Amino acid sequence: MKFFARTGLIGLSIVLTLVCSTAAMAADWVNVVSSKTGYELIKKSGSGSEKYAQFGEVMIILAGTALNDEIIKGDPLTSLPLRPGETLYLVTTKDPAVFNMTFPGTRTVYREMGFIVLIAGETAGMNLLSKQSDFTKVELLPANKVILTAPVSTGSTRIKTEDATARFIELLDMKAFLQDLTDLVNFKTRYSYVAPAQKSIEHCEKIFADMGYTTRLQPFKIGSTETHNVIAEIKGTDEKKFGQVLVVGHLDSTSQSPRNDAPGADDNGSGSAGVIALARLLKESGLKPAATVKFVLFMGEEQGLYGSKAYVKELSAEERPTIKAVLNLDMIAFDAVAPLSVMIETSAFNRPMVERMQKLALNYADFTxxxxxxxxxxxxxxxxxxxxxAVLTIESEFATNPHYHKTTDLVENTNQDLCLQILRLNAATLYDFAINPENSN
Ligand SMILES: [Zn+2]
Structure with missing residues (x-):
């Protein structure tokens, strides 16, 4: 449902004219208020005609005259009129260059954590839609939805230390993680098209093989260049019942001079070393997973998710439903502003998995x-x-990382504390879905 579309607005205006026949007819207003205030206002109004979208601690409300008078009195953070022919757009991007862009002919309502809400007329709207890519989604702002939940500080709860999950997580080897990350950066570049990238692929396959995993390289093409995903597997004791769990991240990197200098420590040496760390953890624990677990490093992400697309394409119709959880680690190492913060991301249909992860975060990790x-x-x-x-875990501050896709994306600019906390969450999730799925609720 896209209530913010022009036709919806006409409908809304008619309703409001009828209901508030004594009030002076005015344009609709786009307001940014605190989420708490927003939900109270909507409840109080009770008209059901206002449209909202929540982004963490703030809410964007599109309101007609009556409610808007209330909002204005309450001193909104932003209040902009929606003129005839204008519509609200949502840009969701993982590309800081797009995040920091100015879009001609638009007015910015909100810009945080890779989300931008803009008011645009038809021409500017068309221009916006043309910015859509594998990294940037452009759409009409969905109505009455939580796009991003309010932040929860997990450190305020007591982290469990005594149970089986905690004992498993404690075995995470962060010294080995840092060494793996450093080794990946030392390839100088893992840009999908160049020889050092292929060396890094072979390096990672050897790490998994030395741990005792069954490995294979999955070939695919980016244009005319052939490259490979690295796949490491351990069979589950009851794959029939518990299916498979995937731990994935992209190994490739890029920069302003990608052929010879793309260290990619945060993006995505951190996630790749994280996938390796979880593989090592599973082996070190000596536990036999009930579900089959696959650790996968993708290439060609930076050119347009080529590796993961090739992986999904190769799955048969029978195999797809056997995958119970995919944990994607991409950029888990940048945090400039305290407290440590993380975003987990999925689609609405996958709410059960994300709710399990939220619960695990409260019990086993320390961040917002x-x-x-x-x-x-x-x-x-x-x-x-x-x-x-599938669920992505990513640093909340990715959109403001000054080293993103730069030759300065180096180990010294990573935050190892954030890596540890994000790995703790993913380790707990791996335990919950693959090792002890029977007892999960
Ligand atoms: Zn990335």
Missing amino acids: IQTSFNAWGSDHAPFLQQKIP
Whole structure:
């Protein structure tokens, strides 16, 4: 339902004219208020005609005259008139360059954490829609939806230390993680088209093989260049019942001079070393997973999610529903402003999995967490498009990382504390879905 479309507005105006026949007819207003205030206002109004979208602690409300008088009195953060012919657009991007762009002919309502809400007329709207890519989604602002949940600080709860999940997580080897990350950066570049990238692929396959995993390289093409995904597998003791769990991240990197200098420490050495760390953790624990677990490193992400698309394409119709959870780690190492913060992202259909992860975050990690239901722009997207449950974990501050896609994306600019906390959440999820799925609720 896209209530913000022009036709919806005409309908809304008619309703409001009838209801508030004594009030002076005015244009609709776009307001940004605190989410708490927003929900109270909507409840109080009771007309059901206002449209809203929640982004964490703030809410965008499109309101006609009556409610708007209330909002204006309450001193909104932003209040802009919606003129005839104008519509609200939502841009969801994982590309900081797009995030920081100015869009001619539009007015900005909101811009945070990779989300931009804009008012645009028809021409500017067409221009916006043309910005859509594998990393940027452009749509009419969906109505009456939580796009991004309010932040929850998990550190305020007591982290469990005594149960089986906690004992499993404690085995995470962050020294080995840092060494793997450093080794990946030392390839100088993992840009999909160049020889060092192929070396890094072979390097990672060897790491998995040395741990005892069954490995294979999955070939695919980016244009005329052949490259490979790295796949490491351990069979579950009851795959029939518990299916498979995938832990994935993209190994490739890019920069302003990608052929010879694209260190990609945060993007996505951190996620790749994280996938390796979880594989090591599983082996070190000595536990036999009930579900089959696959650790997958994708190439060609930066050119347009080529690796994950190739992976999903190769899945048979029978295999797809056996995948119970995909954990995508992409950029887990940047955090400039305290407290440590993370966004987990999925699609609305996958609410059960994300709710399990939210619960695990409260019990086993220490950060501020927000959930986005507007998935786009990384390797979880091709899975979600096929209705395969997938969740991305990503640093909340990715859109403001000054080293993104730069030759300065180096290990020294990573935050190892954030890596640890995000890996703790993913380790707990791996335990919950693959090792002890029977007892999960
Ligand atoms: Zn990335």
